[in-house]
Amino acid sequence: MKVRNTALGLISTLLLPAAAQAEEVVLRVAHFLPPTTPMHAKVIAPWCDKIAAESQGKMKCQIYPAMQLGGTPPQLLSQVRDGVADVVWTLPGYTPGRFPVSEVFELPFITTTHEPSARAMWDFVQTHALGEFVGVKPLAVWVNGPNVLHFRDKQVRNLEDLKGMKVRAPSRLGNKLLASLGATPVGMPVPQMAESLSKGVIEGALIPWEVVPATKTQELTKYHAESSAERAMTTATMIYVMNQKKYDSLPAELKQVIDNNSGREFSAWVAAQHVAADTVGRERTAANGNLIYSIPAEEMAKWEAAAKPVTAEWIKENSARGSDGQKLYDDAVALVKKYSE
Template identity: 40%
Template sequence: MIRILKSATFAFAVSALSLSSAAAQEVTLRFQHFVSPKSANPTYFMQPWADKIERDSGGRIKVELYPFMQLGGKAPSQYDLIKDGVVDGGWVIPGYQPGRFPEAEAMEMPFMVPKNGEEASKAAWIFTQKHLMDDFADVHLITAHMHGPGIVHKKGAPISTIEDFSGVKLRGPSRAATLLLKKLGAEPIGMAVPAFPEALSKGVVDGGVITWEMSPSLKLDELTDSHTDVYGSKSLYNLYFIWAMNKDVYAGLPDDLKAVIDANSGFAAAALAGRAHDTGDLEGRELMAEAGNDIAQLSEDETNKIKALGDEVINEWIEEVTGKGLDGAALISDARAAVQVTEGTAAPIK
């Protein structure tokens, strides 16, 4: 009897130890992105996010960040790499796969969002919750966000009139951006960001549209001569991003570790990501100016001419997606409504 009791006690102790070990399990999550680790989002969003996940989990979750697609694949395939479990999570530009996530394009329309990335990102999350959760149902969506203002960077003199776009070969990051560039008379070339510097150096493009914050890591101080923004508070173009992880990896976490991910998701994470871009924009613009490059802004009149063409892009997009069974007008209306909620809510970056 004593032997049986001892055996039962030992078995219980082993079981308790196993449960304790399971509760204290450590998880390593491999997240991948496609830019320099020194650029704004990895510096001011991804790494702080990873560090906070580790702190909040008591060290039980470690997030490893891999820049430049070091775990394999190309930037346009990032969504599927996450979905298929090739990586545990990462940064995705849905627009790199034109037509796959058409509803997300509403947020990317010309002059849709503020030049402030934090405010644009908050609006993106509001819009995402209403329209895009089903679109991204085969991954675990952590947050969605946008960057700061899209700037025209090019070799030679800055853009000063709408006519200056004529025949200029410009890199475009998304369908919405390339549609606008085409309306402006430019020759748009769709291209993921990692390919942009080489395309510039080899003369494949004369310039492109991208943010201030990406300029230093892409060496645009050396590869371009001028940088042109539009007049006013709205961005010429913007890009919609998601930060996501593999659905099965998330589902396999213990409930308390899922809670750590959840607590660092959604609206607050969107704001943090957008603010990261705003911080980088200030630094990037300053570095381009220090390099002696021309920093220019189009006049209100010239900007209004571009806005008119932007409205054409929006109207044609509404017609196109409505023909595919979506309510294009409602998507644009809801995108604008989300922006109205968040515009003016960001505190200045010191």
């Protein structure tokens, strides 16, 4: 009996490393940009380091940048819902129609600065838009910096200059905004933009400053028009989401680690990282000798007036779906104001 017990003890000892290994959770984290970009280096990698440290090594990430799990940027949402990835960073604007309520934050002249707008969006989603996140758990939702108009060969100073120009937009509402201003919108994900600018397929692009260095936009364009309005001409909403089944499968202690690294303040922290990245992008552009200028307030008032039908149409669309479109819009505006004061 003693020999048998000793043998069992030895087997148990040998199996301990395997059991410990089995307990380790590896999260497959996917996104669409290179690992040199700010979102990877300043947000996703630090988040992964934090959950590894707080879980004492029981939960780690395997990051797959630049669509290394296959597919295209618009497929990221399906990949995380289907469990191909466990966590993804993506833009709802890449999948038009899937986020009809939370896209309110992409409407013209609604958001202010990064962090207040991110807090507002988190609260708004929790109250009004969780139905858009079926199958995934929101870890953070936010908006990037105010989008700037970057042009290849022409300085746009007014609506007349913009008329008919082919300009890349990040989302459905970005397309509608450009159309309302008289431009010809061309929707495409960021990775396609650089080649399209280089070949002249598009004459300009609507992107925040942070995207400039990674896409070499400062080398592909010469003129950069910033808005002088208090609220951003437009932004892109962004989401960092986890497969719900994966989250549900975690033991309580690891769920707590995820919970401690998600939510309103995490959303604001993510948004804040875009501020520094915007500064770098703008400085890189200025150093290239490009012309950066602001559309005067008097002219911007005309742009705001021209864009009002975009908001009116959005309200009407959501009301037709059975929601109170005006209330959704008013609540979003009120939340942005609350966190901006």
